[in-house]
Amino acid sequence: MKCPKCQSNRTIKNGHRRGKQCYKCHDCGRQYVESPVIRSYPLEVKQLCLKMYLNGMGLRGIERVTEIHHTTIMDWVRQAGLKLPDAPEESEIPEITEIDELQTFIGNKRNKIWVWTIVNYWKPGIILWTVGDRSSSSFHTLWLIIKCWHSFCYVTDGWKVYPGFIAPEDHLVCKTYMTRVEGENTRLRHYLARLHRKTLCYSKSLDMLKCPIRFLLHYLKFHTVETIF
Structure with missing residues (x-):
């Protein structure tokens, strides 16, 4: 029997699994069974x-409730996030742009990272975001897009990075006018366990921080996951 990975004929019998003969490849070390049955969960369960x-x-x-292994669910989340754009397409250019940063961490609480979020003052939803440190280099990638909007005003919390990009006459530093972006950041923390404050859930990789955010923004806008799977 040929190895399904490297197509080598140098295979040996290697015991039984669930009543089926197992084989092992001498060349690549792959272990496999004869005529494997592909198992999958129903779409409704997913x-x-x-x-x-x-x-x-x-x-x-979710694993404790459904008895589906957490790595399987994690793969579903990653698959969904990789299929989606960073944020649902928005046709309206904001007259007033609110900018804020949401702190989280990856791997451990010493490895801090920030989610930069951009919203339209007049409309719900995050229209632009990125993940990085709190330096000007992280914001620069967003600013290249934001400056093309020529918004009437940019509202921030006064973080020292912003004056290096936003002209003083266009820059409003006021927490009172940041209710929209603060609310959107609160929604991120509310809907994603990995962003909760004082939680045992956390992101182990940058990829598994970005994919859930993409997926959540799609879900909050369209209120469905059926179009993804």
Whole structure:
């Protein structure tokens, strides 16, 4: 029997698994069974798990409820996030742009990272975001897009990076006028367990921080996961 990975004929029998003969390849070390059965979860179960995830439950919490391994659910979230753009397309250019940063961490609490979020003062939803440190280099990638909008005003919390990009006459530093962006950041923390404050859930990689954010923004705008799977 040929190895399914390298197509080598140098294989040996290697015990049994669930009543089926197992084989091992001498060349690549792959272990496999004869005539494997591909198992998959029903689409309805997958969508239910994803909705639970997008409504504040952590991966291991969903595992305890559904008895589906958390790595399987994590793969579903990653697959969905990789299919989606960073944010749903927005046709209206904001007259007033609000900018803020949301702090989280990757791997451990010493490895801090920020989610920079951009919103339209007059409309709900995050229209632009990026992940990085709190330096000017991280904001620069956003500013290249934002400056083309020629918004009437840019509202921030006064972080020292902003004056290096925004002209003083266009820059309003006022927490009172940041209710929209603060609210959107609160929604991110509310709906994603990995962004909760004082939580045991956390992101182990940058990829697994970005994919859930993309997926959540799609879900909050369209209120469905059916179009993804």
